[in-house]
Amino acid sequence: MSPSDPRRTVRDRIERRALAVLAVVTTLLLVGMFYYPVGAVFREAFIVDGRATLGLFLEFLRDPFYFGDLARLLRGDPLREVLPSLLSFERPSSIVGFTAYQAFLSTILSVILGVPLAYLLARYEFRGRRTLRSLTIVPFVLPSILVAVGFRATFSTNGPVNTALGFFGLGPVELLFTLEAIVIAHAFYNAPLVARVTLAAWESVDASAIETARSLGAGPFRAFRDVVAPQLYPSVLMGATLTFVFTFGTFPIVLALGDASLMTVEVRVFRLVERFDYAEAAALAIIELAISLTILYGYLRYEAKQTMQSRGARPLPRRPLRPPALTARELVPRIGLGVYSVVAFVLFVVPMVSLVIASLTTDGGSWTLDNYRFLLERQVEGAAFQVQPWPAIRNSLLFGVATLAVALPMGITVSVLTTRRYRGRKVVDVIAMAPLAVSGLIVGLGLLRGPVFGIEFGGYRLIIGGAIAIVAAHAVAAYPFVVRTVAPGLQNLDPRLVESARSLGASRARALVDIELPLVWPGVVAGAAFVFAISIGEFSATVLLATGTDQFTMPIAIERFIGRRLGPATAMGVVLLVVTSLSFIVIDRLGGEQRNGGL
Amino acid sequence: MADSDERRLSADQSPAISLDGVTRTYGATTAVEEVSFAVSEGEFFTLVGPSGCGKTTTLRLVGGFEQPTDGTVQLSGEEMVGVPPEERDIGIVFQNYALFPHMNVRENIAYGLNFTDPPDGQTKAERVEELLSLVDLEGMGKRDPDNLSGGQQQRVALARALAPGPSVLLLDEPMSALDAELRERLRVELKDIQQTLGVTTLYVTHDQEEALAISDRVAVMRDGRIEQIGTPREIYHQPATRFVAEFIGDNNVFDGELVTVQEETLTVRLDGNRSTVVEIERPEQGTFSAGPLQTGDHILFCIRPESLLVDHGENALEATVESTEFLGGTTRIQLDWNGRTLLVHGDKTVGEQTTIGFDPAAAHVIERL
Numbered sequence: 001m002s003p004s005d006p007r008r009t010v011r012d013r014i015e016r017r018a019l020a021v022l023a024v025v026t027t028l029l030l031v032g033m034f035y036y037p038v039g040a041v042f043r044e045a046f047i048v049d050g051r052a053t054l055g056l057f058l059e060f061l062r063d064p065f066y067f068g069d070l071a072r073l074l075r076g077d078p079l080r081e082v083l084p085s086l087l088s089f090e091r092p093s094s095i096v097g098f099t100a101y102q103a104f105l106s107t108i109l110s111v112i113l114g115v116p117l118a119y120l121l122a123r124y125e126f127r128g129r130r131t132l133r134s135l136t137i138v139p140f141v142l143p144s145i146l147v148a149v150g151f152r153a154t155f156s157t158n159g160p161v162n163t164a165l166g167f168f169g170l171g172p173v174e175l176l177f178t179l180e181a182i183v184i185a186h187a188f189y190n191a192p193l194v195a196r197v198t199l200a201a202w203e204s205v206d207a208s209a210i211e212t213a214r215s216l217g218a219g220p221f222r223a224f225r226d227v228v229a230p231q232l233y234p235s236v237l238m239g240a241t242l243t244f245v246f247t248f249g250t251f252p253i254v255l256a257l258g259d260a261s262l263m264t265v266e267v268r269v270f271r272l273v274e275r276f277d278y279a280e281a282a283a284l285a286i287i288e289l290a291i292s293l294t295i296l297y298g299y300l301r302y303e304a305k306q307t308m309q310s311r312g313a314r315p316l317p318r319r320p321l322r323p324p325a326l327t328a329r330e331l332v333p334r335i336g337l338g339v340y341s342v343v344a345f346v347l348f349v350v351p352m353v354s355l356v357i358a359s360l361t362t363d364g365g366s367w368t369l370d371n372y373r374f375l376l377e378r379q380v381e382g383a384a385f386q387v388q389p390w391p392a393i394r395n396s397l398l399f400g401v402a403t404l405a406v407a408l409p410m411g412i413t414v415s416v417l418t419t420r421r422y423r424g425r426k427v428v429d430v431i432a433m434a435p436l437a438v439s440g441l442i443v444g445l446g447l448l449r450g451p452v453f454g455i456e457f458g459g460y461r462l463i464i465g466g467a468i469a470i471v472a473a474h475a476v477a478a479y480p481f482v483v484r485t486v487a488p489g490l491q492n493l494d495p496r497l498v499e500s501a502r503s504l505g506a507s508r509a510r511a512l513v514d515i516e517l518p519l520v521w522p523g524v525v526a527g528a529a530f531v532f533a534i535s536i537g538e539f540s541a542t543v544l545l546a547t548g549t550d551q552f553t554m555p556i557a558i559e560r561f562i563g564r565r566l567g568p569a570t571a572m573g574v575v576l577l578v579v580t581s582l583s584f585i586v587i588d589r590l591g592g593e594q595r596n597g598g599l
Numbered sequence: 600m601a602d603s604d605e606r607r608l609s610a611d612q613s614p615a616i617s618l619d620g621v622t623r624t625y626g627a628t629t630a631v632e633e634v635s636f637a638v639s640e641g642e643f644f645t646l647v648g649p650s651g652c653g654k655t656t657t658l659r660l661v662g663g664f665e666q667p668t669d670g671t672v673q674l675s676g677e678e679m680v681g682v683p684p685e686e687r688d689i690g691i692v693f694q695n696y697a698l699f700p701h702m703n704v705r706e707n708i709a710y711g712l713n714f715t716d717p718p719d720g721q722t723k724a725e726r727v728e729e730l731l732s733l734v735d736l737e738g739m740g741k742r743d744p745d746n747l748s749g750g751q752q753q754r755v756a757l758a759r760a761l762a763p764g765p766s767v768l769l770l771d772e773p774m775s776a777l778d779a780e781l782r783e784r785l786r787v788e789l790k791d792i793q794q795t796l797g798v799t800t801l802y803v804t805h806d807q808e809e810a811l812a813i814s815d816r817v818a819v820m821r822d823g824r825i826e827q828i829g830t831p832r833e834i835y836h837q838p839a840t841r842f843v844a845e846f847i848g849d850n851n852v853f854d855g856e857l858v859t860v861q862e863e864t865l866t867v868r869l870d871g872n873r874s875t876v877v878e879i880e881r882p883e884q885g886t887f888s889a890g891p892l893q894t895g896d897h898i899l900f901c902i903r904p905e906s907l908l909v910d911h912g913e914n915a916l917e918a919t920v921e922s923t924e925f926l927g928g929t930t931r932i933q934l935d936w937n938g939r940t941l942l943v944h945g946d947k948t949v950g951e952q953t954t955i956g957f958d959p960a961a962a963h964v965i966e967r968l
Contacts, residue, residue: 206695206697208693208695208697209697209698209699211662211664211684211691211693211697212691212693212697212699212756212759212760214663214664214683214684214685215662215684215685215687215689215690215691215760215765215769216685216690216710216711216713216714216759216760216762217711217713217714217715217763218685218710218713218714219683219685220683222714223685226710227699230701231700231701314695
């Protein structure tokens with residue numbers, strides 16, 4: 001074909017503009033699926049009867065039901081009366097107070113459990129170390145409702161823990177529906193996160209720096225204190241901050257493991273939506289968002305000051321787990337790790353094993369496949385089960401595929417846009433990554449109040465179906481993970497590769513398809529696995545959007561079953577576990593070992 | 600080879616560093632094998648060799664970061680096996696400098712003074728200032744290491760290592776991350792500082808030119824063993840093995856059979872072309888362990904490119920110019936001589952036939968094969 005061939009020029013033009021078109025489409029999707037709905041939530045909260053007001057917020061701030069002692073102060077109660085209970089370390093009864101309290105306890109436990117894991121992985125060599133290291137990524141893909149079912153199966157009256165305790169004539173312990181259960185479940189989720197970020201810092205400590213300290217006269221413990229610890233604690237703090245923010249916004253775990261006396265902000269928002277108090281729900285959700293963002297912002301300010309270029313030229317050598325000599329110095333840390341492993345085993349492995357066992361047994365304890373047979377039933381007799389199992393599985397898979405189709409191109413486009421150099425790149429980065437910081441409940445509420453109920457467009461009423469809204473919510477939650485797996489790869493590619501391709505005649509978009517994407521393919525597949533896993537497990541937005549429709553997914557079905565019969569809930573939990581495990585394997589093989597995880 | 604160290608030592612003084620038969624193995628691989636050398640007080644001693652030759656492992660054995668599988672390491676006459684690094688009175692500078700990223704320049708330099716009092720009754724602050732000025736970084740004390748150039752980071756690392764006044768300074772390729780021009784400037788400064796302080800220095804590098812330029816004595820290492828120890832001039836002019844001859848600078852190595860052995864000279868029939876017989880100076884007696892050289896022996900000898908002269912009548916070899924490289928001060932010519940490559944300096948064009956020759960005294964007999 002000659003250059004003047006009309007077909008070729010048309011195709012050229014399309015190709016030349018392809019990237020711009022993708023950018024525009026992605027922007028429109030982001031606005032429609034995220035910024036517009038979130039905006040709707042803000043409008044709901046700030047505009048009452050057509051007038052802008054802060055009234056709702058002030059009411060919340062002065063209501064002891066939400067803000068406890070702080071509200072009493074704001075209402076004008078004398079400081080002298082409020083101070084004693086403000087300073088006491090008892091469990092606060094107000095909703096925000098309790099939310100912060102349980103988040104604080106969860107954070108402490110997550111750090112206590114996460115740091116030894118980082119120590120084990122960073123400093124010891126043993127069989128299965130790499131597998132264990134990979135498993136720390138599981139919290140990113142494991143639906144939290146699954147953890148809730150696992151805990152229900154573990155600590156129920158005839159579950160394995162109480163059976164074991166009964167064998168020794170102890171127990172039973174009643175952990176369910178207590179603060180302890182919630183905190184432990186949060187630690188299950190967040191300790192691996194703390195371990196992961198701490199481990200990344202530990203592995204980037206340069207052995208030369210420690211050797212230098214030793215050569216200057218520092219003993220081994222002093223060298224650890226002066227050289228290793230200062231490089232670790234910013235990461236521990238980062239893990240703790242993230243844990244606090246995540247557990248402050250906790251929802252499914254408290255919904256499934258808590259009772260009426262254990263209510264967090266998000267659960268309260270959900271209850272308000274159920275009662276159609278949309279404005280109050282919106283205002284409370286915004287308060288939660290503000291608190292979370294303040295903590296994150298404060299942390300990021302701190303982090304910016306602490307950031308250190310790690311030049312881990314030579315990582316620390318790992319010691320064998322089997323002690324090379326029977327001296328106290330070799331034995332003490334290993335015994336500590338042994339004790340830790342037992343605790344970790346009970347906490348991390350038993351719930352998942354209990355889940356599988358419970359799905360295969362009857363209430364009486366004999367083996368059965370009934371729970372799985374139940375999943376295939378399309379029609380369930382009686383009114384007790386409004387939620388049918390098979391449609392839930394079908395919906396989950398359909399939504400997963402649809403989310404993939406939306407989120408993957410979006411994620412790749414954003415990756416390309418945020419790895420090129422131009423003015424304002426940081427702004428684009430923030431705008432594109434904002435969905436990571438905003439709770440699914442807010443997105444769900446926004447989608448519900450906006451597109452799902454209908455938007456007026458010059459006399460026309462645009463109504464988006466629940467299914468599309470659910471896919472939109474999933475896509476918004478998931479696509480940042482594609483960016484996190486694809487962008488580092490693109491960033492590390494030699495820009496001369498694309499320049500060579502373009503000098504040879506390829507358009508920018510063509511170079512992306514021919515050169516860059518094939519080279520970062522593992523990251524793309526890992527991103528896809530993330531998207532699928534997140535869509536399958538998403539709870540917060542889905543529960544709002546699916547209420548009263550037949551668009552419910554597996555996690556929603558599990559939550560409905562859980563209160564009535566544990567068996568079917570565990571069976572569906574196992575299905576969910578298998579799907580997310582497969583996603584995990586894909587991520588691990590192809591993209592899980594990104595340095596620092598990017599996560 | 601090793602007699603030169605003994606000459607430097609006064610009888611009653613132990614060497615600052617002394618390794619005796621040191622071997623370090625990792626499982627089946629041997630990193631360092633039977634290494635012995637002694638560095639006297641105040642000496643600048645360099646380990647040079649290609650990557651993987653065991654030079655860095657040797658340095659780490661001296662620093663106490665590795666323990667020998669066999670043999671002994673002594674510092675100032677004290678046995679060091681099992682003594683941790685913090686008790687060895689050493690300072691070390693790594694290739695990547697390993698500056699503590701969470702401390703500023705001043706805190707980095709002062710770190711070692713937490714464990715030792717500054718020498719000469721100085722305060723900590725005075726000592727840090729003294730070192731900052733020693734390495735020409737006055738006023739930079741409050742900077743973060745990240746905001747320094749590579750050369751500045753290197754100097755901070757050096758100041759940090761020197762601050763406690765160590766008796767031994769260990770330098771592990773401290774120049775290799777810098778560009779060539781800076782490297783040359785800094786090595787002059789480093790040598791200056793080392794001589795001012797008189798600190799015993801063990802230097803590791805893969806750069807033979809650097810090794811010759813900076814050292815009092817050099818040990819050339821290969822495959823975990825020491826090939827030769829000597830002053831830079833000895834190493835350059837009297838290489839003890841073919842490896843040393845070829846690793847240190849450009850060289851032309853010939854092999855041949857001794858035809859006659861006379862009082863002053865040897866005649867050699869070259870293996871490259873059996874019809875060529877050359878005359879070279881006879882080395883001093885006793886240089887070769889298995890007795891004096893005899894007719895019929897096979898020997899290796901070498902002639903530096905600068906001593907192999909074009910259009911020279913003595914010991915003439917006929918060769919063809921293969922390629923030329925203009926190097927500024929001189930032009931290096933690659934010649935083809937009976938399928939072997941020779942390097943000479945001179946002015947010729949590619950394809951030209953030429954006669955090259957050399958003075959018998961310019962040849963150095965490396966070893967008997």
